[in-house]
Amino acid sequence: MKIKFTKCDIILILIIVVVSVLSIVYMSFDYFKDNKLYVKIYKEDILFYQHELLDDFTETVYVEGEVYYNLVVIDKGRVYVKDANCPDKICKRHIPISRQGQLIVCIPNKVIITIESNNNNDNNDVDAITK
Amino acid sequence: MIKINKTRKIIFLSILTTISLIISIFENSMSLPIISPGAKLGLSNIIILTTLLAFGLKDTLIVVMLKCIILTIIVGNPISLIYSVFSGIMSTIVMYLVNKYFNNLFSEIGVSVLGAITHNISQTFVAVIMLSNVRIFVYLPILSLTSIFTGVFVGISAIFTFTTLSKYINH
Numbered sequence: 001m002k003i004k005f006t007k008c009d010i011i012l013i014l015i016i017v018v019v020s021v022l023s024i025v026y027m028s029f030d031y032f033k034d035n036k037l038y039v040k041i042y043k044e045d046i047l048f049y050q051h052e053l054l055d056d057f058t059e060t061v062y063v064e065g066e067v068y069y070n071l072v073v074i075d076k077g078r079v080y081v082k083d084a085n086c087p088d089k090i091c092k093r094h095i096p097i098s099r100q101g102q103l104i105v106c107i108p109n110k111v112i113i114t115i116e117s118n119n120n121n122d123n124n125d126v127d128a129i130t131k
Numbered sequence: 132m133i134k135i136n137k138t139r140k141i142i143f144l145s146i147l148t149t150i151s152l153i154i155s156i157f158e159n160s161m162s163l164p165i166i167s168p169g170a171k172l173g174l175s176n177i178i179i180l181t182t183l184l185a186f187g188l189k190d191t192l193i194v195v196m197l198k199c200i201i202l203t204i205i206v207g208n209p210i211s212l213i214y215s216v217f218s219g220i221m222s223t224i225v226m227y228l229v230n231k232y233f234n235n236l237f238s239e240i241g242v243s244v245l246g247a248i249t250h251n252i253s254q255t256f257v258a259v260i261m262l263s264n265v266r267i268f269v270y271l272p273i274l275s276l277t278s279i280f281t282g283v284f285v286g287i288s289a290i291f292t293f294t295t296l297s298k299y300i301n302h
Contacts, residue, residue, distance in 0.1 A: 005241075087211075
C-alpha cells in the first residue's frame with residue numbers, strides 16, 4: 001500500500017481547518033471587549049461561586065464533591081486549579097485562564113470554572129418586589 | 132480484509148488488544164502541555180484502524196470494547212469508561228462506513244481523520260450531556276484542529292502497520 005492523499009482527503013482537511021479557524025475567530029471577538037468579568041464556578045450545573053475578576057483580588061475556593069475536590073485559586077486576574085485529587089488531573093495541568101469565554105473543566109468532579117461578562121444577580125428570578 | 136482461520140484470528144486480535152492497551156497506558160502517563168483538555172495523540176487508534184482494515188467491523192468493536200474496559204480497570208478512572216466506549220464505538224462505525232462505501236474517494240488517511248474528528252465530537256457531546264452545560268462546545272474547534280494532525284499521523288502509521296501485518300499473516 002502506498003501513502004497517498006486523495007483529492008477528497010485534502011478537501012476534507014481544508015473544510016475542517018476553515019470551519020475551526022472561523023469559529024475560533026468568532027469566539028475570540030469577546031476577548032477584546034472591555035467588560036466587567038466574573039469568575040463563576042459551576043458544580044453539577046448549579047452556580048457554586050461567583051465573584052468579579054479584579055486585578056487586586058485573591059481568593060482560594062475549595063470545591064468539594066462526593067469523592068473528589070478541586071482547589072481553585074483566583075490570583076490577581078488569573079484563575080487556575082492549584083490542587084485536585086481527580087484521577088486524570090487535566091484541570092490541574094490546564095493553563096491559567098484570564099479572559100472571557102475561557103473555561104477549565106474537571107470531568108470527574110463535574111466542575112466547570114468559567115469567566116463570563118454577565119452577572120447572574122442582575123437578572124435573577126424575581127422581577128419586582130412590592131410592599 | 133485478511134482471511135485466516137479462527138484460532139489464528141483470535142490470537143491476532145488479542146495481541147492487537149494488548150498492543151493498543153500498552154500504547155494507551157504509555158500515553159496516559161505522558162504529561163503533555165495542555166492547551167485544551169483531553170487533547171491526546173490517540174496512538175492506540177493506529178491499532179484500531181489496522182484491526183478495522185484487516186478484520187472488519189465486528190472484531191474491531193470487540194477490540195475497542197476490551198481495550199476500554201481493561202484500561203479503565205488499570206488506570207482506575209470509572210467515569211472515563213462512558214466517554215471512551217461511546218466515542219470509540221462511534222469513531223469505529225464511521226471509519227468502517229467511510230472505508231466501505233467511500234473507498235474510492237478517501238484514502239486511509241482521510242478515514243483516520245474522519246475517525247479522529249468523530250471521536251472528538253462524540254466525546255464533547257457526552258461531556259455536554261454529562262455535565263449538562265453547553266459551554267464545553269467551546270473546545271470543539273481546537274480539538275478539531277488537533278485531530279487533523281493526529282488523524283494524518285495515525286492514518287500513515289496504520290498503513291505501515293497494516294502492510295507489515297498482512298505480509299506477516301500471509302507467510
